[in-house]
Amino acid sequence: MNQDKNKSVLMIDIKQIHHVAYRCKDAKETVAFYQEVLNMDFLVAIAEDRVPSTKAPDPYMHVFLDAGQGNILAFFELPNSPEMDRDRNTPEWCQHIAFEVADMAALESAKIELEARGIEVVGITDHGIIKSIYFFDPNGHRLELTCRTGTEKQLQQLAEVAPLMIEEWSKTKRAPKHAAWLHEQEFKDL
Template identity: 70%
Template sequence: MTTSAPSLKRIHHVAYRCKDAKETVEWYSRVLGMEYTTAFAEDKVPSTGEDDPYMHIFLDAGGGNVLAFFELPNQPELDRDRNTPAWVQHLAFEVADLDALLAAKAHVEAQGIEVLGPTYHGIFKSIYFFDPNGHRLELACNIGTPEQYAELRELAPVMLEEWSRTKRAPRHAAWLHTEPAE
């Protein structure tokens, strides 16, 4: 039997765990302007039938993107993967431009939240901070040129192959690593 990969339209939602559903809704609404749209609460998990009460909340992240959370009161306390550095697992949202990124930084800091950045990544700049659940968030704005994106797309297979062989960072697009003087 021959099969083919599905034709995906978009990410329907991304779900994370939260400590407190109400606090999470209020934080994402206040800090990132997301609209709380939907909730499901069950005492049994529909897919497995397990007895495990939960509240599943959904927030509109813009552009058809949905961010969801589960509050799981009967599970062990929320924690992160201790074998992975805190900077690795994160959720990144795009903002329009550098002015929007700087305005977002000021807004987030005005909420009493520590912000790292802007950080230069060659084709985008970003800021980083944590939500009340310990999830690292990134706001990013694209700054690359069409030529830079085309170069990176062309180099991607070469870089992956080199990484697979050496486990060392290939430096094919050296311009990515040095921020131009403004």
């Protein structure tokens, strides 16, 4: 499939992600966490007794938070649904929300602040082109704070090998080694 050829034919023109929505256990607690811990502004709350798209009778509270630069993070509290859980067939590290911070100093400061609040933090993890820390919100959603550390040359190299890697992966289901340099430091002692 030629991606460049297909892009010229498509009429859909995405500008950005408007919002990403997740479920929460308690809307008020969730808003407080994102306001107090991640300094997000609480933008909007919408509540209905019926779901507008399906017309199903299912009361909900839908809250929206400002994740910066036009990015919106939203949550639904669903009191009449079974208690929320996660997909047990997906490792908890896999599904996460990543937020970018300005630089390494901001990442280090965030780690110190989170730990001072009693939040368990994993990392700082070096991903070659970014460095990240990981922690969980009160709903069990894994969060990542990351800062960019890669060079333009590294990003270009990754873009060049991406098609080769996806092709190899689709045939072998084994990790192609084209970008193994990203995590060499993280795995050197294993």
